[in-house]
Amino acid sequence: MVLLIKDEYPDKLFREDGKRLDGRDKKELRPIKMEVGVLKNADGSAYIEWGNNKIFAAVYGPREVHPHHLAKPDRGVLRVFYRMATYSVFDRKRPAPGRREKEISMIISDCLEPVLFLELYPGTSFEVFIEVIDADGGTRCASTTVAALALADAGVPMRSLVTSLALGIIDGELVVDLSGIEDKAGDADLPIAITWFNDEISLLQFDGKMDLSQFDEFLTLSKEFAKEIYEMQVATLKEKYLGIQENIEKENKNREDDSK
Amino acid sequence: MMDVKRVISKIERKYIKNNLKKEQRIDGRGLWDYRDFKITPGLIASAEGSADVLLGETRIITGLKYDVGTPFPDLPDEGVCTLMAELLPLASPLFEGGPPNNQSIELARVVDRGIRHADCVQTKKLCIKEKEAVYILFVDMYVINHSGNLIDCGGVSALTSLINAHIPEGRWTENGVEWTGKYLTGEDIVKELPLVMTYGKIDDIVFADPSLPEELVSDGRISISVTETQITSIQKSGGTTFSFDEIQMLAKKSMEIGKQLRKDLDLLQYKTKI
Amino acid sequence: MNEEEEDVSSEEDEFEVEETSRELVVPGEILTDDTKNFIPGRGTLLTKDKSKIVSLMLGLKSIKKNYINVIPLKGIYTPQPGDKVIALVVDKNPVKYKCDINSKDFAQLKPRNTIKRERSRMGRGRGGPQDDTERFDIGDLIIAKILSADRLNKPELTTVGRYLGKKNGGIVISIDPPKIPRVIGRAGSMIKMLKNLTKCNIFVTQNGRIWIRGENIENERLLIKAIAKIEREAHTTGLTDRIQAFIENEKVKGGIN
Numbered sequence: 146m147v148l149l150i151k152d153e154y155p156d157k158l159f160r161e162d163g164k165r166l167d168g169r170d171k172k173e174l175r176p177i178k179m180e181v182g183v184l185k186n187a188d189g190s191a192y193i194e195w196g197n198n199k200i201f202a203a204v205y206g207p208r209e210v211h212p213h214h215l216a217k218p219d220r221g222v223l224r225v226f227y228r229m230a231t232y233s234v235f236d237r238k239r240p241a242p243g244r245r246e247k248e249i250s251m252i253i254s255d256c257l258e259p260v261l262f263l264e265l266y267p268g269t270s271f272e273v274f275i276e277v278i279d280a281d282g283g284t285r286c287a288s289t290t291v292a293a294l295a296l297a298d299a300g301v302p303m304r305s306l307v308t309s310l311a312l313g314i315i316d317g318e319l320v321v322d323l324s325g326i327e328d329k330a331g332d333a334d335l336p337i338a339i340t341w342f343n344d345e346i347s348l349l350q351f352d353g354k355m356d357l358s359q360f361d362e363f364l365t366l367s368k369e370f371a372k373e374i375y376e377m378q379v380a381t382l383k384e385k386y387l388g389i390q391e392n393i394e395k396e397n398k399n400r401e402d403d404s405k
Numbered sequence: 406m407m408d409v410k411r412v413i414s415k416i417e418r419k420y421i422k423n424n425l426k427k428e429q430r431i432d433g434r435g436l437w438d439y440r441d442f443k444i445t446p447g448l449i450a451s452a453e454g455s456a457d458v459l460l461g462e463t464r465i466i467t468g469l470k471y472d473v474g475t476p477f478p479d480l481p482d483e484g485v486c487t488l489m490a491e492l493l494p495l496a497s498p499l500f501e502g503g504p505p506n507n508q509s510i511e512l513a514r515v516v517d518r519g520i521r522h523a524d525c526v527q528t529k530k531l532c533i534k535e536k537e538a539v540y541i542l543f544v545d546m547y548v549i550n551h552s553g554n555l556i557d558c559g560g561v562s563a564l565t566s567l568i569n570a571h572i573p574e575g576r577w578t579e580n581g582v583e584w585t586g587k588y589l590t591g592e593d594i595v596k597e598l599p600l601v602m603t604y605g606k607i608d609d610i611v612f613a614d615p616s617l618p619e620e621l622v623s624d625g626r627i628s629i630s631v632t633e634t635q636i637t638s639i640q641k642s643g644g645t646t647f648s649f650d651e652i653q654m655l656a657k658k659s660m661e662i663g664k665q666l667r668k669d670l671d672l673l674q675y676k677t678k679i
Numbered sequence: 680m681n682e683e684e685e686d687v688s689s690e691e692d693e694f695e696v697e698e699t700s701r702e703l704v705v706p707g708e709i710l711t712d713d714t715k716n717f718i719p720g721r722g723t724l725l726t727k728d729k730s731k732i733v734s735l736m737l738g739l740k741s742i743k744k745n746y747i748n749v750i751p752l753k754g755i756y757t758p759q760p761g762d763k764v765i766a767l768v769v770d771k772n773p774v775k776y777k778c779d780i781n782s783k784d785f786a787q788l789k790p791r792n793t794i795k796r797e798r799s800r801m802g803r804g805r806g807g808p809q810d811d812t813e814r815f816d817i818g819d820l821i822i823a824k825i826l827s828a829d830r831l832n833k834p835e836l837t838t839v840g841r842y843l844g845k846k847n848g849g850i851v852i853s854i855d856p857p858k859i860p861r862v863i864g865r866a867g868s869m870i871k872m873l874k875n876l877t878k879c880n881i882f883v884t885q886n887g888r889i890w891i892r893g894e895n896i897e898n899e900r901l902l903i904k905a906i907a908k909i910e911r912e913a914h915t916t917g918l919t920d921r922i923q924a925f926i927e928n929e930k931v932k933g934g935i936n
Contacts, residue, residue: 147473149573149584184550185462186497188755197450201549203495207755207783211501226494226502231545232452232468240489240545241504260706267830269783274494274502278466278547279449297706300754300857302735304724305707342707342726342733382737383703386752386914393915412769412779415818420850429896431903 146236154330158315165327167196171320174310174370179291179381181298187274189299191381193291196324197281199233200288202295206271221266225254227288229277249285250275256289256338256348257296260304271301282325283311286336289348290374297382308375309338309348312363319359321370335363339371418622425610430619432461436612437658439666442561446569446675453572454591456565456675461616462552464496465559467566468545473575473582476532476539484531484539488517488563490546490555497551513546515640516559516601519630522637523599526567530593534577540589542567553617556628560601564672567595571677591676598673599637600666601630602659606645611655613662629655631663703914704734710747717742722749738857739914752914756782756856756886758828763843765851765888766836768819776815778823781853781886784833788815788823792837795844813844821845822882822890842882849880849892852903856887858913862906869909869919876926877902878936897935901926 158166169175175196184190187203210216215224227250231238253275261271273295275288289309296303313323315331328334333353340347355363421431428436440461449455454469476483490513492500505513520526531540544566546559568591575582605615605623615623625643629636636656641647647655704710710732711717719725719732720743726733734740738749758764758780766778766786776788793812815821822843828834838844854862862883863870874881879893879902889906893899905926912918929935 146470147582149473149575149582184495186551187495189753190495199449201495205494205498209783209785228493230466230468230491230547231489231543232449232455232470234451237470237472237543240491265830266783272494276493276495276547276549278468279451281450297737298753300736300738300751300855302722303706304735305733306705379705379708382705386703389912390915393912393917393921397917412767412818414767414820414851415816416820416846416849416851418818419848424896427896431896431900433900 148236152235152329154326158327158330159318165315165320165324167324169322171318172366172370174322174373175324177374177377179294179377181294181381181385187295187299189295189297189301191291191294191298193287193294195283195287195290196322197279198277198284198287199279200284200291201276201278202288202291203274204271204292204295204299204301205274206299206301207266207269208272210268210270216268216270219264219267221261221263221268222270223254223258223261223263223273224270225250225257225273225275225292227253227275227277227285229280229284233277233280249288252348252350253285253289253292256309257292257307259340259347260293260307260342261296262302262304265302271296280325282323282328283336285309285348286311286338289338290378294378294381297378305340305342306375306378307338307340307347308371308378309336310367310370310374311336312367312370314353314355314359319362319366321366335367337367337371339368339375341375344368413618413621417618421619421622422607422610425607425612425619430612430616432616434614436610437662439557439614439662440616442670444561444565444670444672444675446565447677452566454566454568454570454677456562456569458558458562458565460554460558460561460614462550463554463558463617464548464550464552465555465562466547466549467559467562468547469566469570469572470543470545471572472541472543473533473538474541476536480528481536482532482539483528484526484541486520486526486528486531486542486544486567488513488520488544488546490516490548490559492548492551492555495550496548499551500548511640511642512548512555512559515556515628515630515638516546516563518638518640519560519599519601519628520563520567523597523630523632523635525564525595525597525599527594527596530589533575533582538575538577538582540572540575542570542572551617553615553620554603556603557601557614560599560630561670561672564595564598564600565675567591568672569675569677570594571679588677588679590679591673597632598667599630599632600663601628601638602662603628604655606643606647611647611651613658627652627655629659631659633664633667636660702740704738704740704749706734706736708734710734710740710749717745717747720746720748722751723747751857753855754857756780758782758786758825758834759885760825760827762825762885764823764825764836764886765846765882765884765890766821766823768815768817768821771815771817778821778836780834780836781856781888782834786823786825786834786836788821788836788838792826792835792839794839813838815845819845820851820890822884846890849890850899851888851890852906853887854889854906854910855913856885858910859883859885859887859889861909861913861918862889864919869922872919872923873902873905873926876923876930877905897933901929901933901935904929
């Protein structure tokens with residue numbers, strides 16, 4: 146694509162005042178907003194806004210496997226389809242899924258599988274469709290996080306939720322939650338996901354250069370911030386129902402007050 | 406509430422038909438009433454124009470991207486605007502994903518023709534340097550939820566994303582095309598406001614804005630695009646026939662409904678303010 | 680077939696049972712670490728180290744005697760023998776009908792399980808055995824009973840029995856299967872109230888599908904609205920009274936009888 150505004154990488158990823166380019170501290174998450182049950186035709190669904198990322202996830206299943214030859218006789222199959230809309234990136238993406246999307250689909254699938262009970266669903270499939278409509282760094286992590294919500298919304302039995310985020314190294318410093326520009330211009334990118342039933346790691350990738358002490362710090366920080374995001378996932382799932390309960394209580398109170 | 410599967414149950418068909426004969430619809434609408442539109446413009450930070458449009462529960466999020474390229478040899482001073490549609494599996498178990506199928510192609514083409522023949526997009530304004538450089542606009546519609554009548558929802562979504570445009574303005578220099586620092590907006594690009602109206606037909610009853618169950622039991626369908634003064638595109642689909650009287654009536658109805666909708670929606674309010 | 684006679688009073692509404700707390704739990708949430716006094720029930724799991732009982736899904740925590748259960752709020756239908764379901768015939772061949780029952784598998788209906796009671800009393804000899812059966816087409820909605828369902832085989836249906844067979848009119852709507860007990864209510868209180876106030880025939884089945892037929896479309900619309908409200912508020916208390924108030928209010932607003 147010939148673009149008139151060039152996608153330029155700045156020299157420095159920290160401002161004069163020590164903050165990151167978007168005003169955050171080194172150990173600060175971007176604003177995150179989550180919602181479940183947004184797509185009524187799917188068995189389960191969720192939506193997330195994470196910084197400028199905007200991602201939908203929908204779950205169908207358990208249901209019959211299409212095409213049949215992919216069915217397994219002894220367990221269910223999990224299929225994840227991670228896709229990006231053409232307009233979700235600065236340089237328009239071609240509509241057909243590319244290698245990167247297929248790789249990420251596989252990574253997310255491997256990440257979610259440990260929490261599912263696929264052995265209880267022989268011959269059937271769970272399909273997770275993820276659509277990124279606006280991307281700004283860490284889409285695979287946000288996608289994993291929103292996919293876990295969609296699975297829970299569908300009522301699929303799970304050992305626990307899964308939470309994912311990306312840490313990174315920019316200008317030699319370890320930071321939490323890389324934005325798009327930090328991802329592109331930074332020194333290292335570390336997406337990680339944690340499954341809470343066993344407090345273990347189910348997604349881990351790394352690209353860049355890092356020394357061992359940074360790695361230790363990275364592991365500690367990732368768990369701490371993943372926990373924070375996990376609390377948001379739990380609140381989102383409960384909020385859908387608690388909100389309704391609160392409204393009813395409010396209505397009841399209003400009616401009581403009116404009749405006084 | 407109504408379970409949508411590939412096979413439509415006989416009693417569903419009967420229920421919808423019998424009630425339509427009495428001019429009654431499940432959601433309480435009249436035969437010519439549209440469901441509510443809800444529009445959110447400019448939500449996609451990465452796009453140069455966008456619109457999230459709900460028609461009832463049908464939802465289409467459209468994004469606008471641009472490229473700069475050489476014009477077609479027979480139209481050396483005109484830019485190009487192309488539309489595409491994706492029916493996401495997220496939106497319905499009826500959508501399988503994969504390469505464009507008949508339904509997604511039809512959606513893109515019907516909306517495209519309504520916009521094109523209305524001379525909606527000022528393609529001459531999309532010219533940077535005759536014969537050398539023009540804008541190519543990509544209007545990509547993504548169906549996020551299917552609850553019937555993708556075409557009318559898509560039409561408003563595509564049009565609004567064009568109105569919402571904020572494309573970097575280019576200038577031709579000896580080094581190629583450079584950014585002037587300013588932007589082309591919907592005000593520069595959009596001249597007309599075509600709206601497409603789709604009608605379903607079951608037996609001999611015709612009705613506007615089919616919901617999903619109505620669409621699935623319809624024998625046929627017709628979409629008519631109109632501007633304030635003219636008809637700009639028609640597409641009939643499905644294996645049923647329409648009488649001459651019906652077509653005349655629908656053309657007239659479309660102008661009326663179109664005028665009212667255009668007024669109610671007031672789409673120009675979704676321009677990007679620079 | 681007189682749907683109104685069907686006795687649903689024995690069906691239990693888990694949501695209204697006293698032991699159900701209003702506590703919402705998510706997958707993996709710890710329900711108790713007192714594994715000596717509590718037993719993991721429906722929707723729960725004992726952890727590998729046997730130290731905790733955790734929830735398997737999003738639902739309401741419920742303690743019955745010393746069983747801890749989680750009542751799910753959503754989820755596709757799991758066929759149980761004896762359940763009544765509304766099945767949609769999606770395919771057929773001479774040996775069976777293939778039916779959609781809103782579950783992970785399609786169900787099978789074999790002709791021998793479609794024998795009409797009245798006809799079968801006439802005995803053999805009147806044409807072949809096929810003459811006794813009720814025949815179905817693709818697109819038919821039928822009320823059937825689950826004969827058998829297990830992990831390895833597709834569920835089997837039967838239409839032999841009272842209230843079972845094809846539906847010719849009315850309309851079928853769907854809600855989340857776990858919420859069906861709420862539409863029935865404690866000792867059938869909710870469904871009785873719905874029938875009386877909306878003057879509709881209602882047949883509720885376990886796979887989340889509800890058949891309704893009213894005197895006119897306004898009554899049917901009102902009933903559909905009420906059921907949608909039940910589905911949305913299934914996890915709350917005082918539901919029957921609230922739904923009743925809602926219907927009465929709507930009737931006044933809409934001038935419905």
